[in-house]
Amino acid sequence: MADRSFEVVKPGLATTVQDLGRPGYYHLGLPLSGAMDRFALIVANRLVGNEDGAAGLEAVFLGPELRFSLDALVAVTGAELPPKLDGIEQPLWTAFAVKAGQVLSFAFLKSGARAYIAIAGGIDVPEVLGSRSTYALGALGGFEGRALKAGDVVPLGTPSGAGCEGATLPPEGRRPVQANGVEIRVVPGLYWHRITEGAQAGFFEDTWKVAPEADRIGYRFRGGKKLDFVPREQPFGAGSDPSNIVDSCYPYGSIQVPGGTEPIVLHRDAVSGGGYFMIGTVISADMDLIGQLQPHQPVRFTVVTMEEALQARAVEKARVQELDQSIGG
Amino acid sequence: MQTRYSFGGDEHIFVEVDEEMSLEAFFKSLSMTNAVRESGIAGITEICPANASFQIKFDPDVIAPQDLMAELKGFEAAAEKADKTIETRIIEIPVLYDDPWTRETLMRFRERHQDPSSTDLEYAARVNDYPDVQSFVAAHAASPWFVSMVGFVAGLPFTYQLVERAKQIEVPKYLRPRTDTPRLTVGHGGCFGCIYSVRGAGGYQMFGVTPMPIYDPSGKISYLKELMIFRPGDIIKFRSVERAEYDADVAAIDEGRFEPKIVSVPFSLDAFTADPAGTNAKLLEALNG
Numbered sequence: 012m013a014d015r016s017f018e019v020v021k022p023g024l025a026t027t028v029q030d031l032g033r034p035g036y037y038h039l040g041l042p043l044s045g046a047m048d049r050f051a052l053i054v055a056n057r058l059v060g061n062e063d064g065a066a067g068l069e070a071v072f073l074g075p076e077l078r079f080s081l082d083a084l085v086a087v088t089g090a091e092l093p094p095k096l097d098g099i100e101q102p103l104w105t106a107f108a109v110k111a112g113q114v115l116s117f118a119f120l121k122s123g124a125r126a127y128i129a130i131a132g133g134i135d136v137p138e139v140l141g142s143r144s145t146y147a148l149g150a151l152g153g154f155e156g157r158a159l160k161a162g163d164v165v166p167l168g169t170p171s172g173a174g175c176e177g178a179t180l181p182p183e184g185r186r187p188v189q190a191n192g193v194e195i196r197v198v199p200g201l202y203w204h205r206i207t208e209g210a211q212a213g214f215f216e217d218t219w220k221v222a223p224e225a226d227r228i229g230y231r232f233r234g235g236k237k238l239d240f241v242p243r244e245q246p247f248g249a250g251s252d253p254s255n256i257v258d259s260c261y262p263y264g265s266i267q268v269p270g271g272t273e274p275i276v277l278h279r280d281a282v283s284g285g286g287y288f289m290i291g292t293v294i295s296a297d298m299d300l301i302g303q304l305q306p307h308q309p310v311r312f313t314v315v316t317m318e319e320a321l322q323a324r325a326v327e328k329a330r331v332q333e334l335d336q337s338i339g340g
Numbered sequence: 341m342q343t344r345y346s347f348g349g350d351e352h353i354f355v356e357v358d359e360e361m362s363l364e365a366f367f368k369s370l371s372m373t374n375a376v377r378e379s380g381i382a383g384i385t386e387i388c389p390a391n392a393s394f395q396i397k398f399d400p401d402v403i404a405p406q407d408l409m410a411e412l413k414g415f416e417a418a419a420e421k422a423d424k425t426i427e428t429r430i431i432e433i434p435v436l437y438d439d440p441w442t443r444e445t446l447m448r449f450r451e452r453h454q455d456p457s458s459t460d461l462e463y464a465a466r467v468n469d470y471p472d473v474q475s476f477v478a479a480h481a482a483s484p485w486f487v488s489m490v491g492f493v494a495g496l497p498f499t500y501q502l503v504e505r506a507k508q509i510e511v512p513k514y515l516r517p518r519t520d521t522p523r524l525t526v527g528h529g530g531c532f533g534c535i536y537s538v539r540g541a542g543g544y545q546m547f548g549v550t551p552m553p554i555y556d557p558s559g560k561i562s563y564l565k566e567l568m569i570f571r572p573g574d575i576i577k578f579r580s581v582e583r584a585e586y587d588a589d590v591a592a593i594d595e596g597r598f599e600p601k602i603v604s605v606p607f608s609l610d611a612f613t614a615d616p617a618g619t620n621a622k623l624l625e626a627l628n629g
Contacts, residue, residue, distance in 0.1 A: 037397065038388040039568060040491040040537070139557075148540055149494040151557040151567075200346040201354055224519070228541075247505065248361030248391070248531035250512040257361045258489060258498055258532055260388045260395035262348030269517060269543070283491035284390055284498075286513055286529055286543065292349030317405055320350040324400065 015132065015167040016080045019159045020114060023075035027227075028134050028153040028165075029127075030066040032279065033142035040283045043263065044144035044152065047227060047279050047302025048125055050186060050331065051089030055129030057334055058086035058106040060174025065133030066143035068159075070126045072305075074117025075159060083109045083167070084131035084174045090123030090303060105179040106340070123303040131170035146280060148228065177340040184337030186299070186330065192218075193310040195276075195297050198320050201265060202256060202288035210238040210271075214290065214312060221308045222273065227280040230301050231273050232310065238271035238290075250286060258286040264293035266312075276301060296323035341365060343416055345409060350400050353409055356393040361500065361531055363609050364424075365392035366488045370572065371419035372412070381411055389572055391488040391498060391532065424609035430484060430575040430627045432601035433526075433535065436586040437461070437477045437548035441522040446546050452516040460545040464511045464528065477580060480509065480547065484623050485533055486607075487574040493540060495555035495568025499533040499576055502612065502620055509533075513543035524549045526578070537568070551581075551589035552600060561593065563600050575607065577627055603627050 019026075029052065032045025046052035046069055053063045061067075068075070074092050086106045087094045094101045095116045101107045109115060117126070136143050136154050145153025154165055203211065217235030224231045240253035249255045254270050261267065261277050267287040268274045276293055278301060293301065294315060304310065315323070341358040348354045355372065358365035373389040376396060383402030388395045398408055438461055450456040455463045465476035485499035492498075501508060513529040518541060521527070525536040527544030534544055537555035556564035563569060581589070592598040605626045612619040 034385055037386045038490065040494045040496055146494075149538055149555070149557055151494070156557055198347060198349050201348060203346075246358075246360035248500075248508075248510070249359075250510070250530035252512055252515070255513060255530060257359070257392050257530065258492075259356070259390045259393040260354070260491065262352035262354065262395065262397070264349050264351075270515060282493055282541075283388065284489060285492050286532075289348075292347075292352065294349050295351050317347060317350060321400060321405075324350055328401070 014080070015169070016164050017077040017130070017167065018080070019075060019161055019163040019165065020078055021076035022159045022161055023070045024073040026068055026070045026075045026159045027145040027147065028066050028136055029069045029144045030142055031064040032144055033140050033146070033152065036140060037283050041140070041149060041151070042146065042279065042281045042283060044142065044146045044279050046127060048089050048127065048299040050299050050327065051125070052127045052129070053331060054104065054180050054334065055086045055088040055127045057338060058088070058104070058174065058178045058180065059084045059129045059131040060171045061129055061131065061133050065129065066136065067130065067134060068128040070117070070128065071124055072120055074126060076114060076116040078114050079109050079111060081111045084170065084176060085109050085115060086129050088127050090126045091121035092123070092126035093118040093121070102179065104185070106174055106176055108176045124305050125302050130167055131174045132168035135166040135168040148280060175340065178338055179340045180334070180338050184330070184334065193300065193304065193308065194313050195300065195310055196294045196315045196320065196323060197266065197291045197312050198294060198317060199291040199314055201262070201291060203290050205240055205253070205288050206271070206290060207239045207241055214238065215314055218309050218311055219274065221304045221306050221310065223306045225304065225306055227278055228282060229275045229277045230304060231275045233273045238268055240271060254288050255286050256288045258284055260284045261289065262292050264295070264298055265289040266291055266293065278302065294320040294323055296320070296327045341368070345413065347405055348395065350405065351397055353396045353398070353405070353412060354393065355395070355412060358392045361392050363486065363500070363612070366500070367422070367424045367609055368419050369394045371422035372415050375415040375419060376412065379411070381408065383408065388491065389489065390491070391500070426573050426607050427604070428573045428575060428607050429602050429604050430577060430623055431569070432577050432579055432627060433550050433552060434581045434585065434589055435481065435526050435548045435550050435578045436583060437580055438473065439549045441549055442525050442546035445518070445520055445522055448520070449514070449518040452514050452518060454512060454515060461547055464509065464545050464547070467511060468509050481578045481580045483620055485576045485578070487570050487572055487576060490570050490572055492534070493536070493538050495537045495570055497535055497554070497570040497574070497576065500531065501533065502616065504616055511545050514545070517541055517543040521546065522549060524551070524553065526550060551586050551593065552598070553593065562596060573607070575605065575623060577624065601627065
């Protein structure tokens with residue numbers, strides 16, 4: 012075992028190393044990657060005294076089991092996936108101390124989808140194109156370009172010393188839970204004009220459910236009405252289905268609807284382009300929220316203007332800026 | 341051509357140069373993205389050219405969306421007059437058409453296809469009025485293809501065949517995208533060909549596989565030190581190979597002996613438009629010596 016490391020006893024479902032991503036290569040088909048819930052990773056890092064962009068673990072639905080080679084400071088944020096130390100439950104959104112040889116495991120998921128595990132010093136896998144994030148589809152970055160496996164020994168960096176045990180972010184510093192069901196805000200655009208007015212209204216009226224095919228690339232939804240298209244002669248090169256377009260780039264958060272039936276919202280590991288039309292884009296402020304949705308969870312999409320999208324962005328930015336005040340302990 | 345501008349949420353601007361595909365639209369999009377890159381506008385984080393459109397990602401905390409939109413529109417007039425000549429290269433790609441791996445995959449996803457009773461190649465030959473698969477494959481491998489976009493997944497080229505529009509191969513994408521496509525599948529959707537750089541989801545019809553990797557995250561393959569081979573503007577020539585040559589190529593790649601055939605060539609859109617057959621003959625002469 013390396014000097015500073017943890018060993019993966021059980022990997023969980025799909026636990027990956029993630030930081031805040033790898034911008035600048037989308038034009039080559041390499042997406043941003045990084046934490047799906049960026050706020051949660053930033054908080055976890057702050058709680059243990061790391062830089063915001065230090066690499067941590069993203070665990071989805073089922074937590075891993077990790078044995079530490081050294082004393083460490085750990086924090087778990089995001090989904091309600093309660094951490095346990097040698098079987099004893101530890102608080103979420105709070106830095107706790109781990110002794111060398113102790114095993115960090117997790118109870119069953121109570122809410123949300125993705126937990127973020129930050130360890131003081133950060134995970135010290137090599138940077139690839141400026142980031143330690145895992146892009147599993149391209150076998151790039153992270154730990155050998157893939158999700159963790161049992162037996163992996165994952166190296167850790169040197170702690171800054173700024174973190175302290177018991178540091179915690181109280182609920183009021185976190186994103187508020189939406190009491191009346193999840194609403195995801197959307198700026199219509201891109202190929203919005205391709206569907207009828209009735210379909211446009213229906214998309215926002217219907218309740219959609221997260222489909223089982225929901226991952227880091229994109230979240231698929233079903234259960235709403237099929238979208239009707241404005242009739243047209245398909246442009247040369249697009250293909251004959253009315254949902255086909257001449258292959259274009261796909262924005263992060265863009266909502267494509269192949270065949271007009273099941274909307275797919277592209278996320279951090281987005282495919283960078285393709286030939287399905289898009290009806291708009293989820294605002295940047297709500298991307299974290301999508302990363303915490305579970306399959307079968309009902310959601311509604313709501314229409315917002317660019318101005319409202321920028322206001323929502325400012326709210327989320329302020330939440331990060333206020334972290335130093337809101338973190339107590 | 342009518343250029344259309346749209347916001348993609350609060351972080352992207354999407355510019356559709358034309359609704360339909362043409363090399364004119366590609367060159368205008370390329371000129372506009374080059375102009376954006378040279379402008380050095382603060383707040384732009386990604387510049388992504390596509391077939392007949394492009395996308396800019398930006399930080400709205402640095403530049404207001406409406407201001408960036410106005411700047412982009414300012415590049416349009418000059419792009420229309422820009423020189424449509426590029427210095428590029430032609431790359432030969434060996435293809436095993438109708439291979440066992442895409443065949444197995446397409447059978448698994450038959451219920452997502454327009455015609456569950458035939459293979460993707462049989463379907464594509466029929467809807468493009470070829471008498472049989474053999475003559476369809478011959479046309480696919482005969483004329484070179486222009487890389488008009490890189491993306492979808494890491495290093496995947498979208499290719500546009502350098503023939504008159506009447507001779508372009510056109511097929512619909514799968515009714516519902518597959519969740520699996522073999523690595524290095526040569527595919528086709530709409531008027532575009534592609535080579536799937538990695539295994540994964542896909543909606544294009546599948547025609548064959550190449551033995552030649554085009555993306556290597558480890559950077560170990562000699563010609564993939566920069567992880568991927570293709571850039572927009574490259575030209576591809578497919579060459580149909582038999583199973584024995586495919587296997588030999590795979591072995592050569594594994595042993596680090598494979599060198600792709602790549603030759604530098606100029607490409608002028610005006611020259612191609614005036615004489616497609618003559619321009620292609622020169623490209624193939626440059627490739628084959």
